[in-house]
Amino acid sequence: MIKNIRMPGSRLITDLWDEFFHVAHVFPEDTDETVTFTAPGQANAWSTWAEIVDNNAVTLTSKLAGHIGHIAYVIVETSTNDKAYLLEISYGSAHTNVGRARFYGGSVPKQAQRMHSSLIPKGETVYYRIKCEQASQTMEVHIRYHFH
Numbered sequence: 244m245i246k247n248i249r250m251p252g253s254r255l256i257t258d259l260w261d262e263f264f265h266v267a268h269v270f271p272e273d274t275d276e277t278v279t280f281t282a283p284g285q286a287n288a289w290s291t292w293a294e295i296v297d298n299n300a301v302t303l304t305s306k307l308a309g310h311i312g313h314i315a316y317v318i319v320e321t322s323t324n325d326k327a328y329l330l331e332i333s334y335g336s337a338h339t340n341v342g343r344a345r346f347y348g349g350s351v352p353k354q355a356q357r358m359h360s361s362l363i364p365k366g367e368t369v370y371y372r373i374k375c376e377q378a379s380q381t382m383e384v385h386i387r388y389h390f391h
Contacts (some may be wrong), residue, residue, distance in 0.1 A: 246289055260332075267389050268306065268387070268390075270295075270297070277385075278295060278296070278384050279383050280371055281382050282375035282382075283378065284311070285378050286376055292370040292371070292373065293371060294369065297369050303366075307365065307388070309366075311362050312388050313361040313362055313388060314386060315357070315386075316358060317332075318387070319354045319355075319356075320384060321348060322348035322380070322381075322382040322385040323377065323381075329374050330346065330373050331343050334369050334370065335364075338370060339361075342358035342359065343360075346382065348380075
């Protein structure tokens with residue numbers, strides 16, 4: 244089994260193990276909860292940074308508060324057909340970028356974008372900004388994350 248190659252004190256092996264074998268969490272956590280990202284009123288312009296929050300005012304930040312976190316996927320549930328979106332996720336007041344993704348709305352309603360994000364330190368606020376080729380478009384998503 245792969246676990247047997249883990250060497251004491253080997254950070255690389257430990258990091259690889261944590262990346263491939265972990266408990267995935269989903270945000271938002273229930274079927275009647277949503278996260279909506281909204282592009283600004285101008286095409287191809289970034290929105291302002293906003294905290295990632297669901298429709299019940301629960302933040303992704305609160306889920307990561309006691310842990311170092313890693314965003315594994317952003318899954319688009321709804322978006323405008325035939326429009327391109329660009330998403331950035333960051334943490335902290337300096338908006339340290341942890342990942343970028345490009346999505347294209349289309350006839351396939353769900354798209355999963357692997358983030359390969361940098362680690363988010365515990366206690367940091369998690370933000371997003373988005374732009375779309377058409378003004379004022381929205382994208383409903385859920386996020387898969389895990390702890391390190």
